[in-house]
Amino acid sequence: MTTSRHDEPPSLGAENPSPAHVPTRAELDDMGPEELAVLAARLDDVEIVHNQRKWPVPGTRAEKRAERAVALWFLISALSAVAFIGVFLFWPYEYVAPGQPGHQLYSAYTPLVGLFFGLSVLALGIGVISYVKKFFPDEVSVQQRHDGPSDEVARRTVIAQLAKAGKDTDIARRSLIKRTAGLAAGVFGLGLGIAAVAPLIRDPWKGREEADLWVTGWKPVNGETVYLRYDTGDPSEIALVRPEDQDPGSMMTVFPFRESERGDEEALVKALRKSDNPVMLIRLRPGTPVTLREGQEDFHHGDYYAFSKICTHLGCPTSLFESQTNRILCPCHQSQFIATEYGKPVFGPAARPLPQLPITVNDEGYLVATGDFPEAIGPSFWEIHGS
Numbered sequence: 001m002t003t004s005r006h007d008e009p010p011s012l013g014a015e016n017p018s019p020a021h022v023p024t025r026a027e028l029d030d031m032g033p034e035e036l037a038v039l040a041a042r043l044d045d046v047e048i049v050h051n052q053r054k055w056p057v058p059g060t061r062a063e064k065r066a067e068r069a070v071a072l073w074f075l076i077s078a079l080s081a082v083a084f085i086g087v088f089l090f091w092p093y094e095y096v097a098p099g100q101p102g103h104q105l106y107s108a109y110t111p112l113v114g115l116f117f118g119l120s121v122l123a124l125g126i127g128v129i130s131y132v133k134k135f136f137p138d139e140v141s142v143q144q145r146h147d148g149p150s151d152e153v154a155r156r157t158v159i160a161q162l163a164k165a166g167k168d169t170d171i172a173r174r175s176l177i178k179r180t181a182g183l184a185a186g187v188f189g190l191g192l193g194i195a196a197v198a199p200l201i202r203d204p205w206k207g208r209e210e211a212d213l214w215v216t217g218w219k220p221v222n223g224e225t226v227y228l229r230y231d232t233g234d235p236s237e238i239a240l241v242r243p244e245d246q247d248p249g250s251m252m253t254v255f256p257f258r259e260s261e262r263g264d265e266e267a268l269v270k271a272l273r274k275s276d277n278p279v280m281l282i283r284l285r286p287g288t289p290v291t292l293r294e295g296q297e298d299f300h301h302g303d304y305y306a307f308s309k310i311c312t313h314l315g316c317p318t319s320l321f322e323s324q325t326n327r328i329l330c331p332c333h334q335s336q337f338i339a340t341e342y343g344k345p346v347f348g349p350a351a352r353p354l355p356q357l358p359i360t361v362n363d364e365g366y367l368v369a370t371g372d373f374p375e376a377i378g379p380s381f382w383e384i385h386g387s
């Protein structure tokens with residue numbers, strides 16, 4: 001006589017059959033956490049060769065010492081997270097030029113944010129590892145590997161194993177560790193939340209159409225000429241660019257310069273350092289076929305084309321120009337843009353062309369910008385298509 005499948009008790013381990021007896025749902029419901037944890041080991045073909053609790057006698061001085069050592073790491077993590085939040089929110093982050101009062105404080109902003117954030121994550125990680133090392137039982141087990149997805153039995157028994165681990169390490173009575181770990185994780189989470197929400201609170205549109213996201217240092221002010229200059233390493237040494245300074249098939253990084261800023265150390269440094277300002281001036285080889293973008297037919301001067309250096313994917317500097325193929329490469333995630341087709345992306349994750357700066361040569365023979373970029377530079381943002 002054969003037994004139909006409908007006569008069998010429902011098995012929860014059908015997805016991943018195990019040589020051990022697979023309990024029914026009713027049997028599982030009857031089991032306590034201890035039994036489920038043992039079952040978990042058995043179902044996974046785990047043989048526990050040796051298992052000894054770290055602190056068989058509770059409350060010894062050595063145990064207290066171990067507990068304090070773990071708690072110390074969580075405390076360091078919590079304090080670092082508090083410091084991270086404090087620096088992130090209150091440290092002066094607005095640009096201050098070298099030599100100006102407050103420059104040292106401003107320069108310390110990014111290193112301090114990184115230092116305290118890193119320290120917080122590191123100390124939290126060390127705390128967890130040190131808890132496992134100091135309180136988990138010494139156990140030697142042998143396990144056979146299984147393929148395929150986890151079935152319901154495995155999922156439920158794993159949870160039971162975790163509960164058993166908590167019991168074995170007596171986490172319930174280690175209030176110092178629980179409190180400091182909770183504090184560290186809580187403050188760290190708070191820091192992450194603040195970092196995520198802060199950009200929504202600081203209004204990026206404060207200046208409306210003059211907001212930083214729309215304009216760059218190339219924007220003409222009071223009709224003053226904006227020259228292209230390159231960086232010699234000395235901000236006060238003004239090196240303007242003439243067409244003959246550049247070889248065909250080459251690229252040069254240039255920045256904006258206005259005569260009214262000559263001698264103004266702060267303005268000169270700012271023009272060189274402002275992240276929106278770097279532009280790739282590319283001189284194509286004579287006779288290179290080019291496709292121009294509609295409405296931007298007069299943005300170039302002969303074989304000279306100027307594109308924002310800020311990648312439209314995530315804002316890395318696209319510093320590489322491959323003169324054989326006329327491709328501009330971003331080293332961060334390998335986006336490629338083609339200079340002969342208005343900086344259009346042709347490979348990688350970037351989805352928008354590199355914005356092109358309109359340029360010409362003035363009466364004195366220098367390359368100058370005739371306006372700001374016609375669109376926002378760098379990574380896309382929600383409002384960019386509404387502009």
Ligand code: FES
Nearest residue numbers: 311313314330333
């Ligand atoms: S930032 Fe350039 S490809 Fe990602």
